[in-house]
Amino acid sequence: LIVAAVPVALPLILSITLAIGATNLARRGAIISHLSAMQDLASMDLLCSDKTGTLTTAHMTINLEKIWVNDAIKQVKGDFRKEDIVELGALCSTLENAQKNEVEKSVFDALAELKEEGEKRIYDYYKCDGSKGDVYHGFNPNVKRTYCTVTRVEGAPSQFPEHLKITKGLLTKVLNCNQPEDSGSVKWTVQDFKEVEPIAHRIDEVFGQSGYKTLAVAVDVFNEGPEVKMVLAGILPIKDPPRESTMETIKNIRSMMINVKMVTGDHENIARNLAKDINLGTNFIVHEDLWPASEERNERVAKMDGIAQVTPKDKHEVVAILQSQGRVVGMCGDGVNDAPALSLANVGFAVSGATSAARNAADIVLTEGDGGDEGLRVIYRAIKISREIFQRIQAYVLYRFASTVYIILFLAVVVFAFSKYFPPLYVILFAIIDDLTVIPIASDYVVGTPGPSVLNITTILGLSAVLGGLLGAQTILTYWGNPFGMDNQSQEEVATYLQLSVSSQFMIFLCRTEEPFFMTVAPCWSLTIATILSQLVVSVWCGVGVVVDTAIPVDVIVYIWLYSFGGLLVADFLKCEFYHLSNPRLYPNYYYSWMFKCCAKKPKDQFKDMEAGRTVADALPIPPLNRRASLVGLYIQSGDVRNLSVEAQDKVRNILRARCDIERKRAAHRRTMSEIPADRFQRDLKDAGAGDLIVAGADTV
Template sequence: MSDKESKIIDLKAKLKEHNTSKDGLTNKEATERLAKFGRNAIEEKEESRWKILLAGFWGPIPWMVEAAAILSAVIQHWSDFAIISFMLLLNVFIEFMQHGKAQSALAALKNSMALESRVMRDGKWVDIEAAELVPGDIVQIENGDIIPADLITLEGQYVSVDQAALTGESLPVMRHPGEEIYAGTIVKQGSMVCIVDKTGGNTFFGKTATLVSSAGNESHFQNSVMTIGKFLIYGSLILAATIIFKELVISNKSPLDVIEMVLILIVASIPVAMPAVLSVTMALGAFMLSKKKAIVTKLSAIEEMASVDILCSDKTGTLTLNELTLTSPVLYDAKSESELTLIASQACNFNSSDAIENVIMDAVGKEEIAKIKQLDFTPFDPTRKRTEALIDSDGGQYRVLKGAPQIIIDLCDMSDEERTEALGNVDELASRGLRGLGVARSYPENPDKLVLVGILSLYDPPRHDTKHTVDEARARGIDVRMVTGDDLAIGKEISRQLDLSTNMLAASDLFHGGLSEDEINEKIENAGGFARVFPEHKYEIVKRLQDMGHVVAMTGDGVNDAPALKQADIGIAVDGATDAARGAADLILTLPGLSVIIDAVEESRKIFQKIISYVKYRVAMTINIMLFVTLSILFLDFSPLSAVMIVLLALFDDLPIMTIAYDNAGVERFPVKWNLKRVLTLSSILGVVSVAQNFGLMAIAQQLYSTSAPIQTMLFLQLVIAGHLLLFVVRSKNHFWAKPRPAKPLLIAIFGTQILAIIIAKVGFLMAPISWEAIGIVIVYGIVWMFILDIFKAAFEKAADKKEKHAVYTEGLNVPRKEVSIN
């Protein structure tokens, strides 16, 4: 809450409300209230680590893997059981290691609270643990203290409080008797006696922690993997039911034989390594991002980053430097800006920690400050609203005043016309979000006559690279919106300098202005930014944008940003962020500013493309094997693959594909999003066509061999080689020979695996051996079908592109924003 918004509270009524007095509570009363209100601390609800671990065994893909493991054990195929169980445990381990973000955020928030506090108990001042404070306690605060609870100022002149980390305001605020101070803020100047109003989870700080614990949403990546898993489960159940009916009811085969057939089908239908491959792919992508100074704390953030179309950015410390800077002053008696600043420095406390005085003294320099002979100094107080110094010089003594410009102007010897002009300049600075500081002086020959020297202006300037970053984000289809706790005028001025939309809204008018839900949503959708925002507002803005279909990134550095960071699809903690912000974030930047976000977006879009390529490949291969196995059993009464062959296929197909993280991929210019309908349709088409490919090779194999074992080996080798060639087909919408071409690590891994598969087929490890002639036929056959599959893919892509609408023009952007459907 800014100075303008702070309300004076009736202290007598507040003391009566808490049944206390200026002498404080007794220890007995404090003990009773502690039992009633609880400790002045943030409650952490930690989920059982066993519960987290066991959750990894629950879900569509784990169910399929577990069913396969159980069936393997029933028919005592222990090698299959061991491999399947290993893949299951690997997936569970990876998911388990990714958990715990909310707990770390809450722990960081808890650590931000004061540890000890000076409190009046039994009529004496004592130091106690801050967690023991209760409503009605009388406490003392002074320079450097972290405020231990929500307080009401009771006695003393004033305190200057830095609440940037909690509310986002870039400048300290003044608090006088009868005003509220929030827990977690820091006293920068002054001392006061206060009454404890709220503690623990009831404080403004505690409500922020509650938002953090309740915030969060399921990622699009998780939803997509779940949908793919369900798609494959339903397909495998239908096919398994068909096999069971045919073999048990019609063919009267033994249950154990049927179980073995169903096991082969289930193992064939499980993308056993899909979670592991996707996680490892994203982990390798996260490593690449770390080289660009972006640390990923949640792997799915990589996929989310590629889809972001709105970036909500905190202002203070993110878009700006979070450092006060002197800007163009208004000169009166001073001949230059340097003269005005030098005179202003003469009215500074040279040992002050005040941010404004330090900026002025830094601008002048230590050498010039050392030359100033200050005979007397009167510090700032909230009544006089100015500092004053008596200065000795070679020409005699004179006074210098510095403070609120309206006060300084009123004290100066000026005509009404000059005074009106000066006040107009002050208003003009305020309309641009600049803080004015009046400077006046007397001369030795007339010490009682004050002359207006000038008006200094201060503000928190944008980072040097922010405008370029905003332009780069806009060019990539990302709409950047400022979300700040500062005043509307300040937000608009910074937006103007950064070429952001100045169509900003005050959060208080938006959420507390009596608007309907539809009206609020419409204003949020069309707003260019938001000012006077509190943590719950940031959280609500992000959530509403998500509900309207946007993929939202949120940047921030303070405690006030933590709830929105955790709720956003991708929360980004900027360089120098608080522990609370880092704990809630998915991506932590280790370089100042936002420029590294552009690198992260481009890298994420590349990684997203690689993930989609793998998904298309994996689903097509799974459909291929499922249908091929089922149709062979139903119509030919022949198992084309053994269970161990299918498990080996999963390893041969997926393990080398992990190097897809190193593959070359194009960067889409606009946000990319999952289009599962298109992905699954294309995968199904390629899978069905591949079934025809398999039956074609089976017919050839039957001309070479009269027994089933070598035929199975040829089919196994064909699925390994053709499977890898299928990946080259689905890498992009273009023909497989077009750029970007496969990277060397991917080629080495794939061809290395194919050589290993050829050796296994030749020597007959875990299968019957086949001749070099058969191996040659399989290789040539796979290459021919690679071109056939590419024709089907290109035809589908062309037809699908015609149906989809690509260009979406969004109000507020200077370029068309496209949401590219990745298929």
């Protein structure tokens, strides 16, 4: 009894499943830092994505024609050109930083485009000389700017000032360096602040509405001691276009019941413009809206589509707020200061090019995989794979629990209730074959769960009791009632062992799906062959009397197979009923729909690409709805759905749900399609909020 009840292969199968999943994720560009992260990834229901490099290409370029020059700098410096602002920006950086930061790189790329071979420019006449007291403060995510002092090199024209103080960064941080986070740093407010600020912000807003990131540049050319007298020189417009796949990927992630929010340090206008382009939503808040803390603030965070101008502290706060609302949060980050937010998030993603600190704090490190995935698509693929892994694990756990209930119930009743003998050898053979043949489930073809995957212990225990109890009762009847007319006790034991083995082994095909086992994705060849071959071997043993005590007739073996499959069909029916009763909206009454011919046949090619390792979700833009609805005659071709807007897709969802409800009503009353008048059908659809898409007849979307 102990040998049969203990799931010996459970650690092995879990390890193999997770290892295969981690390998697949790595090939797709997502490296797992610990295997438990896959469970969190499968249950994630909210993703906070950064903008640069994930939603966009991260290949930034400065539009030289649209550079804005402040008139005030011309009054101080005289002839001042757009190109000079680029050179000042390059002076306030280093080539080393340009290799790590795309914004800095865009400045040097623009400088290289401006300079002709052998030409001397402002950039060539200055350098940051530490021996002369020059300093350089690199980009700080909190203050969002760089600052440096440079000295004129020997041999430079005398009309150039001997010293320059330069800063570049976020406009608000360049205009006014007297804010609380600037404590301990150099202080300044640009010359003519009251006059310059509204003009500069207006220019910045115009650039932002056009999708440009801006880089403000200010310079002190007065050389009047340690006091800083910055003058706003101008604004550099930088473009970072979205990836071509971003819009479709967001749509696919939403179809998996995951909400996507943008978290960026860029200006609100830039973030909103990008969000509009990728159909993300334009309800944005900014850094100031997060503080002070309040219930109203928490509600705004829950409803927002994104947050702009954030600091690393803001990211940490956003994650904490969303987690307090019961969400399983994924957070993207790349910098040292993002580490606290990545650690706090349920799933931390270190994006491509992240620092060592960010990678160490993250659960998943993103790279570019073999399949050419990049940006948000890597995360989408990782979610799909993790849910498939979860489905495999859940299938095995359900099977293992049901099999344990099955064998314990049988042995307990036979040995303790009827005081009969059942050979221990058969129990040991059953346990060994049962554990070995189910190992291929680690690479089985499955359809990932339509929503966040959460292991429902109550459902698993309840369904295990139903399946194990039914099949156990069937095997007890085989042993106690002798329905096959065996001549002696030894033959009864062999027949019971064969029936026990066949029913238990083929039960795995029931446990791997919530649908009828013959209406879902076909299992992998290795699992199918291992199961059939193992039972053929057991049947041969029983037919020739090898390993077992005695042989049984071949016709009895055939009857046992048919008898076992009959019990499995009944068990499959009860399984579908159990799922339907537990969640009627998610799980239709499959067998009733099938019996009353209310479900249309699935397209033959719907699963034809499964051999290539793909899943149904690759072919369907809204897998949860199409996969369920297809079983009640409501399948909508993927091309029809793909061309609809988000609002239209929501209405399609309403139509599908309304039709599912109507089909269930028809089945419950044992009526055919023609018995419900068309006008009532239309009225039911309108009550569900889907009437606007009904064009002609009940089946037109």
